[in-house]
Amino acid sequence: RHHHNQCTHSYPPGGAINQVSNIFERVYQVCLLVAVIAISLTSYQGTALTLSPHQLSKTSFFTRDSAPSSFRARSNNILKMTGEDIDGKAIAATIRQEITEEVTKLKTESDKTPGLAVILVGSRRDSQTYVRMKKKACEECGIASFGFDYPENITQDELLGKIRELNDDPKVHGILVQLPLPSHIEEGTILNAVLPSKDVDGLHPLNTAALCSTSTHAGATKINWADFNTIPFHIPCTPQGCIELIDRSGVAFKGANAVVIGRSNLVGLPVAMLLMHRDATVTIVHSKTANKEQVVSAADIVVAAVGRAHMVKKEWIKPGAIVIDVGINSVDAPNTKRGYKLVGDVDYEGAKEVAGKITPVPGGVGPMTIAMLLRNTMNSCKRS
Secondary structure (H helix, E strand, O other): OOOHHHHHHHHHHHHHHHHHHHHHHHHHHHHHHHHHHHHHHHHOOOOOOOOOHHHHHOOOOOOOOOHHHHHHHHHHHHHHOOOEEEEHHHHHHHHHHHHHHHHHHHHHHHHHOEEEEEEEEEEHHHHHHHHHHHHHHHHHHHOOEEEEEEEEOOOOHHHHHHHHHHHHOOOOOOOEEEOOOOOOOOHHHHHHHOOHHHHHOOOOOHHHHOOOOOOOOOOOOOOOOOHHOOOOOOOOHHHHHHHHHHHHOOOOOOOOEEEEEEOOOHHHHHHHHHHHHOOOEEEEOOOOOHOOOOOOOOOOEEEEEOOOOOOOOOHHHHOOOEEEEEEOOOEEEEOOOEEEEOOEEHHHHHOOOOOEEEEEOOOOOHHHOOOOOOHHHHHHHHOO
16 A cells, blocks of 8 residues: 555656556456466367356456456457357368269279169158259269159059169169158158168168167177268268268367257257267257256257257357257248248357357258268268
């Protein structure tokens, strides 16, 4: 106190206040910067340090409330972190280029051309769009595509007959039945009729069983789960795409806490198995899970696949977490040309403020699904 009084007498009163205030701001700025760097580093390593601005102030030489108001405003901006987008379009484009090179090599060295047969029943516009996209993607990568379109009133026996024909065709390495099917056709019967070796959707029970085998018993053949090209059976495309997005974003799986929101056969369960095979500790959150927010907020990796727009809020996300949003939901947007927009299961704008990396919707998981379909078809050709 005595020293402080001496200082104030050495300068004009206004000058002393300004000088002390400037020093005060600079010291506080350094303290905040160090704290923010610490948060970023620990979050990246999967052990996020969660401190509120109020808690951060307690690590300083003074309280945050005593700082000049102009600097308090600036510190709020410093503490507001923005997650990095995981660009699914760019990653999918890279993978498709890799597939194109592999297909060219197959044709040159083995005189083989991968072939994908796509069966479409009915006239749903969304299904027709998906089929056109798949055929176009095949053409771009050098994969032969065979399309079979049927009216909605086709009988189940007729459809089964076509599948048996394609099972026996050596030019066809992958068979995809576009879902959903009309109500008079039993979906399970149709999918189970496809040979497991040609089931590029990865939905056959034998492929599901293979995915669920941990091969931990003595004498079991070990699988390199980090290299999908070497796995000897088909894995569902969307879950496979989720893992690729995480992998190619430089995120480590081993020892990470992963939460999968949703338990469907198409995404939730397969992606949970893939995460476990990569040595993550996996929790599945579903409609009956108690304290969902608390469970999700402990996760280093979050995969949301429930089909509910903006279900996962900012408060659910651990600072620095990796967020993979599988959901595609249509919500009203009166001010847009179409009157609606597509959003994910995660509140993207909010979650982006705390996540380390996050997939946008659209442009995240979606482009990966077709890329994985192409890769499954190519790998089926290699194994044939």
